[in-house]
Amino acid sequence: MAVKITDICISCGACIDECPVEAIVDDDDNPTGESIYYVYPDKCVECVGYHDAPACASACPTEGCIVWDAKVDGQPNRDEIGDDMRSGNVPCVE
Secondary structure, X not given: OXXXXXXXXXXXXXXXXXXXXXXXXXXXXXXXXXXXXXXXOOOOOOOOXXXXXXXXXXXXXXXXXXXEOOOOOOOOOOOOOXXXXXXXXXXXXX
């Protein structure tokens, strides 16, 4: 997964509207069954080639809701984000 949405999500929909590759679904379509928004890891491109930072995180009104997660082989990723930051706890935008 490139980025993930944490359980502090307020389900406002801002991230869905900003995702250039439609990798985010709402809680009704979350394949894990959790009642939070979900980022499909095999679709997320971390907005490489689209924006300077993940657009979902920039649009999100909840501080720290969208965090860096593990890279997905074959998917674009931000080289400047090291594995040490991809713990699922580091916000994409501060």
